[in-house]
Amino acid sequence: MNIGILGAATVGQVLARHLAAAGHNVMIANSRGPESLRDLVEQLGSRVTAGHVPEALDNPAVILGVPWTRVQDVLTPEIDWGGRVLIDATNIFTSYAPHFEIDDLGGDSGSEIVARQAPSARVVKAFNTLPIEKMFAPVPADGLRHVLFVAGDDADAIAVVERLVTDIRLAPVSIGALASGGRLMQLGGALNNLELFRANTAQE
Ligand SMILES: NC(=O)c1ccc[n+]([C@@H]2O[C@H](COP(=O)([O-])OP(=O)(O)OC[C@H]3O[C@@H](n4cnc5c(N)ncnc54)[C@H](OP(=O)(O)O)[C@@H]3O)[C@@H](O)[C@H]2O)c1
Numbered sequence: 327m328n329i330g331i332l333g334a335a336t337v338g339q340v341l342a343r344h345l346a347a348a349g350h351n352v353m354i355a356n357s358r359g360p361e362s363l364r365d366l367v368e369q370l371g372s373r374v375t376a377g378h379v380p381e382a383l384d385n386p387a388v389i390l391g392v393p394w395t396r397v398q399d400v401l402t403p404e405i406d407w408g409g410r411v412l413i414d415a416t417n418i419f420t421s422y423a424p425h426f427e428i429d430d431l432g433g434d435s436g437s438e439i440v441a442r443q444a445p446s447a448r449v450v451k452a453f454n455t456l457p458i459e460k461m462f463a464p465v466p467a468d469g470l471r472h473v474l475f476v477a478g479d480d481a482d483a484i485a486v487v488e489r490l491v492t493d494i495r496l497a498p499v500s501i502g503a504l505a506s507g508g509r510l511m512q513l514g515g516a517l518n519n520l521e522l523f524r525a526n527t528a529q530e
Pocket of ligand 1 (some may be wrong): 337394417418459
């Protein structure tokens with residue numbers, strides 16, 4: 327599958343590497359343009375290319391891996407998503423270490439805000455509940471995979487994301503709609519930072 331990734335820091339780089347290793351074609355973009363990603367894409371191999379944000383957006387599945395505070399710069403109102411799958415990996419931090427601060431959404435949820443900012447996309451929340459190094463850390467026993475929660479409002483879009491998650495050797499667990507599952511997954515939610523394992527049943 328052709329996949330765009332917005333954000334080329336920890337999340338963007340690690341997911342690009344795993345998705346490319348699974349045979350997907352990835353275009354990664356940051357705010358500074360493809361030239362700034364030249365060394366990175368060289369390291370990541372021929373399945374990963376660098377592009378401008380509008381090019382990365384123009385893929386059937388797009389991973390949102392930018393800081394929460396930059397989401398509105400990326401999801402501008404004129405974008406016609408045409409039902410493409412937008413995978414929201416963001417967490418609602420307004421600042422990072424050493425002074426982590428969480429946005430006060432007043433009862434709203436991050437992925438519902440993302441979905442409102444990209445109304446023509448099918449938004450699926452994934453890849454946000456664990457630090458990336460934990461997501462891909464060794465599992466405690468053979469035959470186990472890290473559980474990766476997924477939430478969304480469109481069954482077909484969820485299926486696309488479940489497939490990608492399985493391809494990169496994680497175990498997708500879908501937990502319902504953005505409004506319910508998404509809230510459980512976001513910072514402060516019951517599933518955030520919960521590390522679980524599932525016996526692997528994926529066909530390989
Ligand atoms: N790190 C983790 O373990 C982890 C785990 C789960 C979820 N998350 C969430 O995933 C998101 C990404 O986290 P991260 O740690 O990889 O990095 P991050 O520091 O949140 O994001 C930095 C990346 O976003 C890019 N960016 C910023 N503004 C942009 C814009 N307007 N257009 C395009 N790209 C832009 C930056 O590009 P430039 O360098 O060019 O500015 C950089 O590549 C965050 O929302 C985070 O909360 C992180």
